[in-house]
Amino acid sequence: MVFSPDPKPKRIKLTKKQESELRKQVWTEQHGLCADCGHWVRLDGDTIFNTFHLCHIKSKGSGGGDDRPNRIGKCYRCHILKEHWGENG
Numbered sequence: 001m002v003f004s005p006d007p008k009p010k011r012i013k014l015t016k017k018q019e020s021e022l023r024k025q026v027w028t029e030q031h032g033l034c035a036d037c038g039h040w041v042r043l044d045g046d047t048i049f050n051t052f053h054l055c056h057i058k059s060k061g062s063g064g065g066d067d068r069p070n071r072i073g074k075c076y077r078c079h080i081l082k083e084h085w086g087e088n089g
Contacts, residue, residue, distance in 0.1 A: 014066045022066075023054040026073045036078035053079040 014022065027043045032052070034041055045051035053074050058064030074083070 019054070019066070022068060022071060023052065023073070025068070026054060026071055027052050030073050033073075034075035034078050035072045036074055036082070039075050041073075041075045048080075049076045051076070055079050055083065 024043060027041075032040050032043065041052045042050055043052050053076060055072050055074050056064045056066075057070050057072055060066075064070045
């Protein structure tokens with residue numbers, strides 16, 4: 001008997017407009033606060049360092065989608081430095 005891996009579920013891919021609307025929705029739901037550290041972050045700052053980052057809970061590479069249940073908002077430090085670069089504060 002030959003077993004084949006289950007096909008990856010079809011992920012939802014958002015347009016730029018949908019992504020922007022979702023970012024605003026998540027920011028509003030979280031009252032502008034980073035989900036990790038609780039600092040308030042601008043929805044649209046003037047640089048990536050002071051802008052609300054819309055993140056994936058389960059990475060796209062691990063099968064996570066762009067839909068709302070898989071998205072969370074973080075500040076730059078928690079998103080880029082901790083999540084992607086592994087810095088511990």
